Amino acid sequence: MKTGKVFLVGAGPGDVGLITVKGMEAIKQAEVILYDRLANPKLLEYATGDCELIYCGKLPDRHILRQENINDLLVEKALAGKIVVRLKGGDPGVFGRVGEEAAALALYQIPFEIVPGISSGIAAPLYAGIPVTHRDHAESFAVVTAHDKSKEGKPLLDWEGLVRGVDTIAFYMGVGNLPFICENLVNQGKPASTPVILIQWGTFGRQKTLQGTLADISEKVLKAKFTNPAIILVGEVISLREKISWFESKPLYGRQILLARTGESVSGMAQHLMDQGADVIEFPKWKKTVLPVDLKKVSSYDKILFTSPESVGEFFSAVFENGVDIRKIHADFFGASTKSVKALNDRGFIAQLAEEMPETGNLLIVGDDSILRRNSENANLMVTSKKELDFQFLPIFKRMLEEADGNTMVFPSSASVEPFIEALRESDIDTVELLKDLQVVSMGKQTMAAVEAAGLPSHGMPEKATKEALVDYLAGHLIKDV
Known part of the structure; x- marks a missing residue:
């Protein structure tokens, strides 16, 4: 059996529009997708209907799949000849453990590609109106893990180097260690008045922010019961937020x-x-199975009612595949919704809504198998597809x-x-x-x-x-x- 291939894909920070073109192409061709908690599940809707979806989500207090199990699954599915996508939130190379997964694949000589993604440490601040660098405020930027794999989970960092050498610091998933972070930064000389902002679910519509200083942000977090997933941003560049905040100004922000x-x-x-x-x-x-249709009598109808935009496409695909000359169909076209009418208009047909349809004339109703449940004594039905949950x-x-x-x-x-x-x-x-x-x-x-x-x-x-x-x-x- 031919070995498959694995794509280790960065899903971006949350907004589905922020995935790369290459990442989206990998999802669309995947036969198996192993996805994380922080990869927006809406991206899975672009996979094929028969793609196997495996949840690998991790929470601070429990693991659905441990990393070694994920590595084993990637190897197993690829050796079975599958095209596999490992979908990871943000960028796979930024605290994404992609090195471990790539090493496991390399051990078995399984071909793989790593597809970068937009990292949350950059994207979430931008959606909060904060560029992480600015020539008047910040000439350097660092991404830092806010917890390590020790029992206490306290990061062992060069705190002095961070304070002396970095203007803007993004700590990943560090809400639980926030007092520890603030204390170490202040102890190494960072002013207690330094601005801090927490950005939860950055780039999602449910994005929330909480702003303070190194002196008071820990207390504010406790009062607000602020939790991960969140980026903690530290630096004077946060002051720009008041001028250039854009995402939170959208009319449906918070909906x-x-x-x-x-x-x-x-x-x-x-x-x-x-x-x-x-x-x-x-x-x-929903998932759909397109069904064969009988077009022998299609030219005998005075009216054809399309119940959905999808039924329009399915009908005309069948017409083409069966070699039916569209000029022999003399019926007037109607749509059950404005979207159905638009689908007909886009194909060059003048169509009207169903309520404008005259009562006289032979009627054909075209749609998926749900039309079998409607009262159609005065019409014939053409079922173009089967739709199921x-x-x-x-x-x-x-x-x-x-x-x-x-x-x-x-x-x-x-x-x-x-x-x-x-x-x-x-x-x-x-x-x-x-x-x-x-x-x-x-x-x-x-x-x-x-x-x-x-x-x-x-x-x-x-x-x-x-x-x-x-x-x-x-x-x-x-x-x-x-």
Whole structure:
């Protein structure tokens, strides 16, 4: 059997847009991905549907997989001929133990590549409005581990060298050792008034910061119950934050949104919300199997209704693959949503929404197997694909919920409500309990009616069912205490 290959990939600090092009290409071709806690799980959605996902997450008080087990798994999967991605938060060469993993692969002569990533020690400060160097404030920068592998976990560092030779210091994952860090820096001559900032979950929408000085930051952390994962930044350059903070000025900064999903890929709405500063968890994750279709009678219909953008692509792919001349299809095209209409428009067809469809004429409804559940006495059905819950993502979703502090729920369509509830049931999560403290927003009257009919809390809707109107609504309505 041919040996596979391993890519040791830096996932970046959290914002999925910060992964490198090469890192994303590795994810898309992977057959196995071993991923860490600090690698944004949303990156896994770019993997193929049959990719094996293995969680290697580590917490201070427990290890899911120990490093030696991770090394063994990388070797085992590669020797089985697989393309393997080891997905690590930040940059794999910065406290990522990539050297140990690469050495294990080299021992078995397994080909591998190391793909750098953006390190949290640089990215998190920038998202907080702080460049780690500045010619007026800081000409040097150091990244430092804030704990070691000793029993006490106190880092053995050249404290005198750090104070004398470095202007800006980024300590990684050091909240528990913060008093020890501050004490040693002050003892070696760093002024007690030196600015310090802690940046938790840097570059995520849930990013939080806490600012102080070497003299008072430890007490502030205790009061705020501030925890890892966090970067501790020390240096005068922090003073620039007041002038150039940009990320926290975005309209949806602080919004942690749970978005009900009906499609297989990351939605345009989710991307737009993230661009405006929100954290977005899409649920559920679906996987699809494209089915063969019978196109013999397709030219006999007066109207064709497409239930989703995906069904548009599946239909026309089948038309092409079966050698059907599109000019022989005389039907008027309709979409069940604005996204479906746009998918038709993008292919050069004038299409209208379903509510504008006349009652007369032969109707063909095109969509995935969910259309089999609808009342279609006056229409024929063409099932282009089978959509089912991707059970591999259920534990991933649970971990995402645990890490986040959700405050907003968005239902984009009435068709998203029931699948969302069913998928939560599969995850042993009670929908009402999950949403009881969240601001629940519906996209349109029909969606709100479906939400209320399901017995779920409902708090309003934007003026129009567009992603731009949704951003305006969320920015203008404070998160409710419900």
